Structures are given as C-alpha cells and as structure tokens.
Amino acid sequence: MVNRKNRHESPLKMRINIFTLVFTLAIGLLLPSALFEVVLAEESEEPAVPNGESSRTRDEQDRHIKIEIERQKMESAKRLMDKKKIELEDLQAMMAEENNIVTVAEVKTAEEDYERAVSEYEQAKLILQQVELESLQDEWHITVEATSLSESPEGRELFSITLRNSSSPVKLVESSEVVGQDIIISAQIDDIFVTIREQNGYGSGGAIITEPYERRIETLKEDESVILEFELIKENIRDVVVELKYAGREEKKNIHLKQEDPYISVVSARRYKEGDRRRLEVVLTYGALTDETVEDETAKVDTTTAQEINNVYVSIKDDTDAIIGFPYEYRIPTLKDGEEKMLDFELRRNVDSLVVSLNYLKEENLYKIHLEEDTRHISILSAKKFRVENQMMVTLQLKNTSTTEAMSINATPEEIAAANEIRSIYVSLLDTVDGTNIVKPYEEKIPVLGYNETVELTFQLQKDVESLQVSLNYPELDMPETRLIYLQKESALDVVNVSSLRFSQEGNLGSSVTYDLTLDRLAETENTFQLRVINLLNRINFEFQDPETQSRQSQVKFTQEQSKRNLSLIVYLPEELDASYLDSTLEFYVAVLDDTEANELGGVNNRLDLPAEQIAGIQGGVERFELIPKGVPEIEVFVQNAFQTIKIGEQVNMTATLKNIGTRDLVDIRMIVDVNTDWKYTVVPEVISSLGRNEETEIQLTLMPPEDIGVGEYQAKLNAEVTVDSRKFDARDRSITVQVESKTQMSVTTLLFGALILLMIAIVVVTIRISRR
Numbered sequence: 007m008v009n010r011k012n013r014h015e016s017p018l019k020m021r022i023n024i025f026t027l028v029f030t031l032a033i034g035l036l037l038p039s040a041l042f043e044v045v046l047a048e049e050s051e052e053p054a055v056p057n058g059e060s061s062r063t064r065d066e067q068d069r070h071i072k073i074e075i076e077r078q079k080m081e082s083a084k085r086l087m088d089k090k091k092i093e094l095e096d097l098q099a100m101m102a103e104e105n106n107i108v109t110v111a112e113v114k115t116a117e118e119d120y121e122r123a124v125s126e127y128e129q130a131k132l133i134l135q136q137v138e139l140e141s142l143q144d145e146w147h148i149t150v151e152a153t154s155l156s157e158s159p160e161g162r163e164l165f166s167i168t169l170r171n172s173s174s175p176v177k178l179v180e181s182s183e184v185v186g187q188d189i190i191i192s193a194q195i196d197d198i199f200v201t202i203r204e205q206n207g208y209g210s211g212g213a214i215i216t217e218p219y220e221r222r223i224e225t226l227k228e229d230e231s232v233i234l235e236f237e238l239i240k241e242n243i244r245d246v247v248v249e250l251k252y253a254g255r256e257e258k259k260n261i262h263l264k265q266e267d268p269y270i271s272v273v274s275a276r277r278y279k280e281g282d283r284r285r286l287e288v289v290l291t292y293g294a295l296t297d298e299t300v301e302d303e304t305a306k307v308d309t310t311t312a313q314e315i316n317n318v319y320v321s322i323k324d325d326t327d328a329i330i331g332f333p334y335e336y337r338i339p340t341l342k343d344g345e346e347k348m349l350d351f352e353l354r355r356n357v358d359s360l361v362v363s364l365n366y367l368k369e370e371n372l373y374k375i376h377l378e379e380d381t382r383h384i385s386i387l388s389a390k391k392f393r394v395e396n397q398m399m400v401t402l403q404l405k406n407t408s409t410t411e412a413m414s415i416n417a418t419p420e421e422i423a424a425a426n427e428i429r430s431i432y433v434s435l436l437d438t439v440d441g442t443n444i445v446k447p448y449e450e451k452i453p454v455l456g457y458n459e460t461v462e463l464t465f466q467l468q469k470d471v472e473s474l475q476v477s478l479n480y481p482e483l484d485m486p487e488t489r490l491i492y493l494q495k496e497s498a499l500d501v502v503n504v505s506s507l508r509f510s511q512e513g514n515l516g517s518s519v520t521y522d523l524t525l526d527r528l529a530e531t532e533n534t535f536q537l538r539v540i541n542l543l544n545r546i547n548f549e550f551q552d553p554e555t556q557s558r559q560s561q562v563k564f565t566q567e568q569s570k571r572n573l574s575l576i577v578y579l580p581e582e583l584d585a586s587y588l589d590s591t592l593e594f595y596v597a598v599l600d601d602t603e604a605n606e607l608g609g610v611n612n613r614l615d616l617p618a619e620q621i622a623g624i625q626g627g628v629e630r631f632e633l634i635p636k637g638v639p640e641i642e643v644f645v646q647n648a649f650q651t652i653k654i655g656e657q658v659n660m661t662a663t664l665k666n667i668g669t670r671d672l673v674d675i676r677m678i679v680d681v682n683t684d685w686k687y688t689v690v691p692e693v694i695s696s697l698g699r700n701e702e703t704e705i706q707l708t709l710m711p712p713e714d715i716g717v718g719e720y721q722a723k724l725n726a727e728v729t730v731d732s733r734k735f736d737a738r739d740r741s742i743t744v745q746v747e748s749k750t751q752m753s754v755t756t757l758l759f760g761a762l763i764l765l766m767i768a769i770v771v772v773t774i775r776i777s778r779r
Contacts, residue, residue: 076137080130087123094120131184138178146173146253155263163238170231193228201249202236215240270364275375284353292341314342319365322351330355356482382408382482391493398467406455426457428480436475444469495528502527502535502598502627510632515669516581523573527564534563536604540595540614547578560612592633599626637670639730641737651745658709664726665702672697672728680723686710720744
C-alpha cells in the first residue's frame with residue numbers, strides 16, 4: 007500500500023516541480039523587461055519648463071509656449087534617436103562576435119527603428135521651424151504711404167495708391183540653435199492682392215468700386231514701394247477700404263481720398279505716316295477739358311490776362327518707361343490758360359498704346375493713350391501641299407490687303423500709296439504642336455509687298471502634316487503674327503504615300519513584330535487601294551490590321567473627309583528558322599496599289615516576289631522595311647540528386663547537366679554557385695565557352711563544408727548565366743540540400759526502431775503482471 011501511494015504521489019510532485027521551474031523562468035524573463043521600462047520612464051522625465059518673464063505680453067507668452075512645446079518634442083525625438091542608435095550598435099557588435107546569439111532579423115528591426123527615429127527627429131526640427139515662422143507672421147507689414155484722386159483726360163475718375171513694404175528680416179532664434187547656423191527670413195513679400203471697396207454705411211457698403219477689381223503684386227522687396235492705379239466705377243466716392251491679402255493674412259484700412267485738380271490735359275493723339283516713317287501728333291491744353299467746342303477764334307480766352315504755366319516738358323514713352331518719340335523731349339516755354347499746343351513726334355516703335363509724360367511744377371504727370379489699330383494686313387490666299395519625287399512641298403500665296411490709314415492733310419498721293427506697302431516681311435512655317443520650324447528654307451524674306459500685290463512662296467516640308475502655322479513678321483508688328491491653316495492637297499497622280507517611323511525592327515523567334523504604317527493620299531476624290539507585301543520570306547506570315555478595330559485588312563478606302571489612314575503590319579516569326587537567317591537583315595517592301603496595277607502585278611494572299619528593277623517601276627506608294635530575326639537565349643540546369651547526405655569531415659561530389667534549350671547558339675556561359683559564406687566549392691568547368699542549340703554538357707560540382715560544421719541541414723544553389731546583346735539571361739535556380747550527420751551518431755531510423763522495441767517490451771511486461779493478478 008505504501009508503494010502504491012508513492013506511485014501516485016510521484017507524478018504529482020513532478021508536476022509541481024515543472025510548474026515551479028516554468029514560473030521561475032517567466033519571472034526571470036519579465037523582471038529585466040520591467041526594470042528596462044522603469045529606466046525608460048526615468049529617462050523620459052523632463053525638467054519643468056521655467057516660467058517666462060513677467061514683462062511678456064499675452065501674445066509673446068503664447069508664442070513662447072508653442073515654441074517650447076515643439077522644442078520639447080524635438081529633444082524627446084533626439085533622445086529616442088540616440089537610444090535607438092546605441093541599441094543598434096550593441097546588436098551589431100554582438101552580431102560580429104563568433105558565437106553570437108543575435109539574428110539578422112533583430113539587427114534589421116533595430117536598423118529600421120533607428121531610421122524611423124532619425125526621420126521623426128528631422129520632422130520635429132522642421133515642425134519647430136514652421137511653428138516659429140508662423141508665430142512671427144505679424145512681423146511682415148505693408149504700409150499705405152499715399153493715395154491720390156485725379157481725373158483722366160477722358161473725364162474718368164482715377165485713384166492711385168502707394169504701398170511700401172515696411173517689414174524687416176526676421177531671425178528664427180530657436181531654429182537657428184537647432185541647425186547650428188543663423189536662419190534669417192527675408193522681408194520680401196510675394197503674391198499681394200489689393201482690392202478697393204466702399205466703406206460700410208455708404209450705399210452698397212463693402213462692394214468693389216474700382217477697375218480692375220483686384221490687382222496682384224508678384225513681389226515687394228524690403229523697403230520697396232509700388233504705385234497702383236485704379237479707375238473708380240462709382241461717382242462721388244471719397245472714403246474707401248483698402249483690402250490687402252498676403253502671407254495668409256488679411257488687412258483692411260479705411261482711407262479718405264483727397265482730389266487733385268487737373269492742370270494740363272491731352273486733347274488728342276493721332277498716329278499717321280509720312281513716307282516710310284510713322285509719326286504722332288499730340289494736342290495739349292492748359293485747363294480741364296469741357297464738352298463745349300469753340301468755333302469762333304474771337305471767342306477764345308484772352309491770353310494776355312489769363313493765368314499761365316511755364317517750362318512744360320513733354321516726352322513719349324512706352325509701357326516700360328522707355329522713350330520712343332523723337333525728339334526725346336519737347337519744351338514748352340509758356341502755356342496760357344485755355345491755350346492749345348500741338349506737338350509732332352516721330353515714333354521709333356510701332357505701338358498700339360503709349361504714355362504722354364508731362365513734367366511741370368517739379369512733378370511728372372502720365373497719360374496713357376490708346377491709339378487706333380494698325381490697318382496693315384497680309385491675307386493668305388492659298389496653301390497647297392503636293393509631292394515632287396517623293397518629297398512633300400508647300401506653296402503659299404500671300405496678298406497685301408491693307409487699307410489706307412490716317413494721313414496728314416498735306417499728304418501727297420504718292421505718300422498715301424506708300425503708306426500701304428509693307429517692307430521686310432519674313433515668312434516661316436511652324437508645327438502646330440510645338441512651334442518648331444518644319445520647312446526648308448526655314449525662312450523666306452519678301453523685300454516689299456505693295457498694296458493689292460500678290461506673292462507666291464514654295465517650301466519643302468520636313469514633316470508631313472495636315473495643318474501648320476504661318477508665321478509673319480515685319481517691322482510694324484511688335485511680335486510675329488501666327489495663323490493656323492489647313493493644307494490643300496494636289497497631286498498629278500493618284501498615289502498613296504506609305505511611311506513608317508519604325509521601319510527596321512528586331513524580333514525573337516516565335517514572337518511577332520508590329521510595324522506602324524501611315525498612308526497619306528493627296529487626291530480629294532474617293533478611291534480604294536490594295537495592300538501588298540513584297541519579297542518577305544515565305545516561312546514568315548503577316549497580316550494588315552486596323553489599330554482601332556483590330557480587324558484584318560487587305561485593302562483600304564480613302565474619302566474626301568479621310569485622306570490619311572493608320573494601319574499596323576504584324577509579322578509573325580516561326581519557332582524555328584535556319585541559322586543563316588538569324589541576326590541577318592531581311593529586306594522587304596509594303597506597297598499600296600490601285601486596282602489596275604494590283605491586277606497587273608498579281609500575287610497570292612497579298613504577297614509578291616519581285617526583282618529590284620520591277621519594284622522601282624511601281625507607280626503606287628512603296629516603302630522599304632527591315633526585319634532582323636533573333637534567336638531566344640534560354641538555358642536549363644538539371645540536377646539528378648538534389649538531396650545529399652554526408653558526415654562531418656566529408657564533402658559533396660555531384661554531377662549536374664547544363665542544356666541550351668533556346669533557339670540560338672550561346673557562348674561564355676558562366677556557372678554560379680550560392681553557398682554559405684564559410685563553405686568552399688569548385689565547379690568544373692566554371693565557364694562553358696560555347697553551347698549550340700539543344701546541346702548539353704556535364705558540370706562537376708564539389709561542396710566543401712568547414713571543419714567545425716555542426717550537425718544539420720544546409721542549402722546550396724546552382725545556376726548558370728549568359729550575356730547576349732548586352733543583356734543577361736539566367737537559368738532557373740536549382741536547390742541542393744546537404745544533410746550533415748555526426749560520425750558516431752545513430753540514424754534517426756535506428757533510434758525510432760530501438761524506442762519502438764523498448765515500448766513493446768514494456769507493454770508485454772505490464773500485460774504479464776496484470777494477468778498474474
């Protein structure tokens with residue numbers, strides 16, 4: 007009974023001991039982790055942020071708090087980055103030890119954690135700079151220096167405003183400490199939008215009351231000022247709101263306008279031509295303009311007693327403030343009240359608008375004048391495309407259709423006639439897509455084109471197009487004038503031109519090659535044409551296909567609306583081809599023939615075989631093509647027994663087979679063996695100098711494990727590589743498994759067999775004892 011009780015207690019004690027052992031191991035594993043978390047918690051504690059000075063304003067304190075929060079985040083990110091770096095270096099050091107217990111995956115994870123921490127630290131620095139920059143937005147400021155209300159010569163009420171960038175460069179103190187160098191933000195302000203609105207309580211209140219409705223200032227540098235001009239579109243406005251939008255902020259300034267009385271007004275500005283020179287007649291008057299006209303000379307103001315103004319300087323400028331009138335400046339010694347003065351300038355530039363500058367009383371007054379449009383014009387009568395000996399040509403017909411422009415009252419008939427002639431005309435033809443010149447000669451010059459005179463120019467097209475841009479340039483134009491035109495088509499023979507951008511191609515055996523075909527017919531009538539392939543190798547099949555519908559074509563139809571067609575010629579290479587054709591250029595032709603010529607030449611299945619002289623005599627469109635058949639490089643490695651068993655101290659000797667299963671002969675095939683770094687190997691031969699199609703050769707492979715190798719299963723890979731036409735081709739990897747066993751170790755099968763015998767003996771003994779009871 008005692009023995010039976012001990013038997014029952016023994017398993018219970020065993021379970022208790024096992025549970026105690028597991029609990030002890032768990033405590034041992036968890037305790038370092040808990041201690042590590044405590045250390046991290048202690049490291050993450052930050053010193054209290056000191057209170058700001060009592061003299062700070064609320065906005066300054068708020069700005070300081072925001073910056074301090076981001077600085078704390080950045081420092082925390084830096085500590086985490088330093089910690090991850092130390093952990094990574096420790097794992098790398100342990101990895102380099104001879105009996106390391108660190109896996110590559112653990113090192114890789116540590117590297118990723120460190121890279122992530124570095125990224126978070128860099129991002130924290132950028133966020134700190136952004137917060138500091140946003141907190142300094144109030145440092146940028148635009149000042150309204152002056153406003154002016156005046157009247158234009160046409161009676162329109164004008165409003166001008168002077169703005170100045172009164173900002174100063176700002177240094178980012180916190181960000182400069184982080185990056186180790188001063189970060190200075192320029193005081194320049196970009197993209198400033200200015201709007202003039204009516205003040206609330208004045209009718210429409212808040213509505214925009216000027217034209218243009220909004221002005222944009224691209225850039226305003228430090229201490230730079232700019233004057234903007236507006237036209238008031240509502241009368242009797244003296245109080246406005248100037249709305250400024252810039253740098254993500256909006257400012258509104260209430261402004262009271264002060265009107266300036268006009269002095270010298272521009273009565274008229276008339277452009278005319280004298281010979282081959284353009285002139286400008288400007289009439290000025292002292293005083294504001296009125297709607298009344300004085301016809302009687304005796305009714306004019308008595309200038310002997312009227313008020314007068316002295317030393318008036320007048321010049322003509324363009325929009326860039328450059329003087330374009332000659333003489334450069336007129337001086338009017340005295341201009342009396344109500345008196346008119348006519349000045350005559352020679353224009354050095356042909357412009358549609360100009361600025362009359364009046365300088366008196368130490369101030370400059372500018373009047374922008376819009377002139378009548380130039381009446382000169384060149385008409386394009388026709389533009390025809392035709393072919394001459396397989397070269398596309400264009401004929402352009404131009405005509406001077408100008409009308410007589412305003413002339414001086416003393417102009418002679420010869421001067422009036424000369425006013426309509428155009429000199430030094432430069433003509434070029436440009437592509438409609440990118441504006442490149444697509445003709446030869448690139449430019450034609452017409453010295454003189456008189457009124458109603460016609461001229462014809464012929465160009466050689468370098469690119470076949472349906473339409474193009476005609477560029478006309480002559481001195482009266484500020485910039486070349488371009489016109490988009492569609493080309494008319496003319497042809498003495500009804501011929502379809504055949505062209506291809508990819509006329510020469512390579513193709514692997516067993517694949518297909520597609521040639522693009524562009525068919526262009528110059529005639530405007532409707533007709534149908536036959537498609538033929540000439541002198542293509544009989545073993546190679548082909549078909550014509552519509553790229554849009556994917557339908558097969560043996561003939562093509564042209565209409566007046568559709569004079570150009572796009573087709574595809576698909577050539578199918580066979581799986582096998584004589585070696586003499588490989589890497590050789592096979593020449594063939596594509597012809598587009600009318601029904602009459604197609605019936606004369608005959609042929610079967612759209613295929614013809616013709617000598618060179620007969621091809622040269624074809625009246626229809628013919629294009630030459632090239633095909634270079636290429637064999638497919640492909641190799642395969644065969645291993646009969648990929649599982650090898652050796653004992654410690656032995657090496658693996660095995661035979662593999664390399665076979666060329668492609669469609670071309672190969673040279674310099676290199677064998678590649680991938681084994682553990684501490685293993686050695688030999689492969690014979692390592693480089694196979696040549697291997698013909700369907701040819702194979704044996705490879706002797708020896709794998710030599712290190713002397714201190716442990717018992718276990720190891721992997722190796724055998725592969726082959728060949729370079730063809732600067733491209734590498736690999737065989738599929740063959741894996742080899744090597745089972746390394748101890749010299750005295752019993753096999754697994756023997757151990758299992760022994761265990762089975764012992765189990766059977768135990769069962770027999772127990773059975774006998776039970777039967778005896």
